[in-house]
Amino acid sequence: MQIKLRVFRFDPEKDQKPRFDTFFMDVDPNDRVLDLLEYVKADFDSSLALRRSCAHGICGSDAMRINGRNYLACKVLVKNLHSDQITVEPLLGLRVIKDLIVDMEPFFENYRSVLPYLINDEALPEDGKERLQTPEERDRFEDTTKCILCAACTTSCPSFWSDERYVGPAAIVNAHRFIFDSRDRAAERRLNILNQQIGVWRCRTAFNCTEACPREIHITTAIAEVKQAILSGKV
Amino acid sequence: MTNIHQYDVVVVGGGGAGLMAAMYASQRAKTAVISKLYPVRSHTGAAQGGIGAALGNLEEDSPEWHTFDTVKGSDYLGDQDAIEFMCHEAVQAVYDLEHMGLPFSRTADGRIAQRPFGGHTNNVTKKPVRRACYASDRTGHMILQTLYQQCIKNNILFYDEFQAMDLLLVDGKVAGVVAVELATGELHVFHAKAVIFATGGHGRIWEITSNAYAYTGDGCAIVARRGIPLEDMEFFQFHPTGIYKLGILITEAVRGEGGILFNKKGERFMERYAPTIKDLASRDVISRAMYLETRAGNDVNGQRFFYLDVTPETVNKYAEIDGRTRPDGTPYRVTAQEILSKIPDIADFCQTYLGIDPTRQPIPVQPTAHYAMGGIPTNIMGQVVIDEQNTVLPGLYAAGEVACVSVHGANRLGTNSLVDLIVFGKHSGIHAAEFALGADFVPLPADPTEYVREQISRLHAGSGKEKAAAIAREMKAEMFDHVGVFRTQEGLEHAIQKIRELQERFKDVRVTDSGKIFNMELLQTWELGNMLDLALVTAQSALARTESRGGHARDDYPARDDVNWLKHTLAWMDRDQIRLGYKPVVITKYPPKERTY
Amino acid sequence: MSVTAKEPEKIRIQKNFDQIAWMAMRYSGVLLIPLAFGHMILQDVVVGVHQITTDYAVERMATLGWKLYDIFLLAFAFGHGMNGVRQVFRDYIHNPRSFRIVSSILFVVWLVISVIGAITLLAINPAMGR
Known part of the structure; x- marks a missing residue:
């Protein structure tokens, strides 16, 4: 099918302000949007800059705004957009460095701020084997282990757009993953970190994050569970 | 302007092996990781099935059995001392991961869950054993996340989005690496006592691959240009069922549930190639059969793909023909719902990428380049060894897919890639730190960035007559056709000639983007140069090996030849020529036998 | 059972x-639901908009119960709204000190309006009707 592809372009070394380049191309409806960008690089303009790696929705490199919504470019097909006009822009809320590449550092800084790692200083089992955990205990945080840190959720969040100090849905998801892990012992520290203006209270349940998540994590539910834990003092 | 940094240990690559190495090295030595991707973007995350370790949580198992299975799977080309070491270390490594917080799936009594996987057996009964420890169907993802989390906890220093481009050697000793910072285009010299390469594989030299865009073999190419040989590069695993055009894996479990492969005539072609086990034959056998069918013109639409049909009608029809029964003796019959419950993720991939429901329509599949058994030769401590006598290059280490210990020999067993990362990542990290503590810095060369600057300026100075994308396309197609699942002398010679021609044409490529900031065109053009070099090494190594073994299948030499070829290939890049040498395989307990399943 | x-x-x-x-x-928010619905059902359904006259309003406002009902309705609805406005301001005011000042102003506005409203409601007596 014939499509019109508009791609956000900005070269900080040449351009005063961003522009859109338009490409007309004949594509297969089953092509991924990432494929279209690769066609651009191969056949039209090899200087187009974007991040991508695994190309099947697992590495989280190519989150971007496609027709106004956040997707992984490798996980959305042309036909699913139901349009012969496709506009590709960088993620909102993070500084654009070049073309579709944004500065991910504020995102990772927020992620690191919630202590996203297992904390348990108790002695390991004497036999040196695994710490035990029932399947039910594991199910408690299964959903939030799926996060690939692509930033599609955080950069779809209006609260994050207005203030990048807000930890954002991705950081809360990763805090949730440890707060509800029966092997972890630092729920109290994480909940106190999130119990502040730029923590969970900044979430206004817009549900954008849940819609944007390419891993279909129930993010708003996870955030609500963290709020509950803060209010009740129980995990 | 050049920035100079000094660390005891520098790890190149932020995937499973690199993070593991960094964690252990940093416990004793000043360590930094340089990675061209954010570490969580690494390809370790794409592994699904599990990590093999003989924990015996569900049934009797032992590291000895794991060792034998791996030796046999390697078609006896794996070094048995290294395999034994890995399989014994695997058990503790998995417990270590659990202690770090990895959310393994659990058994009812709270232990790490395990499941069966191809080639892993109870050596007494010969039946499949549950050895693969898993976290849902995201084991690699969880390993990568857990290691990255621990690195944050331990304040590991990362240089994210820094592309290593050169290894500095002075008088046969390691002095450091040179990298370009993608965000600024500036060159950085990392002056180091020890360098660990953990840069992953090079599946992108083939047209259809399950590998990430980043898998361009940078580590192998960098060290090869500095005179270090590459081992067993002719051995590359092709998985028979990748999604058409995309290469995304469709697990063997689909065929286990009764899925059947068809060619364009609707013929169940595996009947002719493996009359006994048909569609459940091993990966290399099916990949080879598909290639022969394509050559006979039996591929669908002439587009080199086949149908994998797992609709209940087909499954039940052929189950009846085969007389397949369930364990209780009743005839094997399935419903769409039952199939969906067994392969939910495959169903999701089919839905997302093909828009089809696999219980209603067949899945278009073709062989996909999957895993490099070969790479930078190392010993079991991860030290790089540079000749037939296994002479150690002081201070240089390699771990993970980029390395060839060799534990996978001619064919890797499922789940062993993750074992390799964890075990050899850990030991190279420990050993590199120890080496660094007892060594002095080797003085940097007078102009450490000279070679990198030369490479970059060459990419900007081409005539512009040739397009990088066109060369890449031709290379990938040539490799897939002639250095793929099926090889012949004629095809390999054709490929070598073609790659040499492409290397010549590559000199006329010009990078159009002259900017410094995130010049991805420069990076990707440089990567193409790496891939062309590795393609040539692969083809040359394959041409010389006149036998069929594991992942290396020769039409003109169909049998394994232990008399002449029970040895590892070493390939040196001497300027424009590839020089080959050989070293013996380490055999301890298991003398080579015919490999039948 | 928790094995850990x-x-x-x-x-x-x-x-x-x-x-x-x-x-x-x-x-x-939860409190506003019965208050606002109660108000609406009474005025628009039970009494009906055409029956609402000054006399009716004065008569109703003369009872202490209705005075309290309306004071609560005013204070909670206005407080809820002002808190919402405060949240909206947070999207635009990133300086913590400025934000504290704005929050304080909103609080004072809420307090003053609520108090004036309360005084007005309390001051209504039957003699005011005609």
Whole structure:
């Protein structure tokens, strides 16, 4: 099918302000949007800059705004957009460095701020084997282990757009993953970190994050569970 | 302007092996990781099935059995001392991961869950054993996340989005690496006592691959240009069922549930190639059969793909023909719902990428380049060894897919890639730190960035007559056709000639983007140069090996030849020529036998 | 059964204004539902808009119960709204000091209007009707 592809372009070394380049191309409806960008690089303009790696929705490199919504470019097909006009822009809320590449550092800084790692200083089992955990205990945080840190959720969040100090849905998801892990012992520290203006209270349940998540994590539910834990003092 | 940094240990690559190495090295030595991707973007995350370790949580198992299975799977080309070491270390490594917080799936009594996987057996009964420890169907993802989390906890220093481009050697000793910072285009010299390469594989030299865009073999190419040989590069695993055009894996479990492969005539072609086990034959056998069918013109639409049909009608029809029964003796019959419950993720991939429901329509599949058994030769401590006598290059280490210990020999067993990362990542990290503590810095060369600057300026100075994308396309197609699942002398010679021609044409490529900031065109053009070099090494190594073994299948030499070829290939890049040498395989307990399943 | 034998953790959470404000939003929201619905059903359904006259209003406002009802309705609805406005301001005012000042102003506005409203409602007596 014939499509019109508009791609956000900005070269900080040449351009005063961003522009859109338009490409007309004949594509297969089953092509991924990432494929279209690769066609651009191969056949039209090899200087187009974007991040991508695994190309099947697992590495989280190519989150971007496609027709106004956040997707992984490798996980959305042309036909699913139901349009012969496709506009590709960088993620909102993070500084654009070049073309579709944004500065991910504020995102990772927020992620690191919630202590996203297992904390348990108790002695390991004497036999040196695994710490035990029932399947039910594991199910408690299964959903939030799926996060690939692509930033599609955080950069779809209006609260994050207005203030990048807000930890954002991705950081809360990763805090949730440890707060509800029966092997972890630092729920109290994480909940106190999130119990502040730029923590969970900044979430206004817009549900954008849940819609944007390419891993279909129930993010708003996870955030609500963290709020509950803060209010009740129980995990 | 050049920035100079000094660390005891520098790890190149932020995937499973690199993070593991960094964690252990940093416990004793000043360590930094340089990675061209954010570490969580690494390809370790794409592994699904599990990590093999003989924990015996569900049934009797032992590291000895794991060792034998791996030796046999390697078609006896794996070094048995290294395999034994890995399989014994695997058990503790998995417990270590659990202690770090990895959310393994659990058994009812709270232990790490395990499941069966191809080639892993109870050596007494010969039946499949549950050895693969898993976290849902995201084991690699969880390993990568857990290691990255621990690195944050331990304040590991990362240089994210820094592309290593050169290894500095002075008088046969390691002095450091040179990298370009993608965000600024500036060159950085990392002056180091020890360098660990953990840069992953090079599946992108083939047209259809399950590998990430980043898998361009940078580590192998960098060290090869500095005179270090590459081992067993002719051995590359092709998985028979990748999604058409995309290469995304469709697990063997689909065929286990009764899925059947068809060619364009609707013929169940595996009947002719493996009359006994048909569609459940091993990966290399099916990949080879598909290639022969394509050559006979039996591929669908002439587009080199086949149908994998797992609709209940087909499954039940052929189950009846085969007389397949369930364990209780009743005839094997399935419903769409039952199939969906067994392969939910495959169903999701089919839905997302093909828009089809696999219980209603067949899945278009073709062989996909999957895993490099070969790479930078190392010993079991991860030290790089540079000749037939296994002479150690002081201070240089390699771990993970980029390395060839060799534990996978001619064919890797499922789940062993993750074992390799964890075990050899850990030991190279420990050993590199120890080496660094007892060594002095080797003085940097007078102009450490000279070679990198030369490479970059060459990419900007081409005539512009040739397009990088066109060369890449031709290379990938040539490799897939002639250095793929099926090889012949004629095809390999054709490929070598073609790659040499492409290397010549590559000199006329010009990078159009002259900017410094995130010049991805420069990076990707440089990567193409790496891939062309590795393609040539692969083809040359394959041409010389006149036998069929594991992942290396020769039409003109169909049998394994232990008399002449029970040895590892070493390939040196001497300027424009590839020089080959050989070293013996380490055999301890298991003398080579015919490999039948 | 918990095989990890994790002690039920006593988690101490430091109370802070944002947590209280978030809860206040929820509680006032919940309270507003019966207050506003009660008001609406009474005025628009039971009495009916055409029957609402000054006399009727004065008569109703003369009883202490209705005075309190309307004072609550005013204070909670206005408080809920002002808290919402405060949240909106937060998107635009990133300086913590400025934001504290604006929050204080909103609080004062809420307090003054609520008090004036309360005084007005309390001051209504039957003699005011004609």
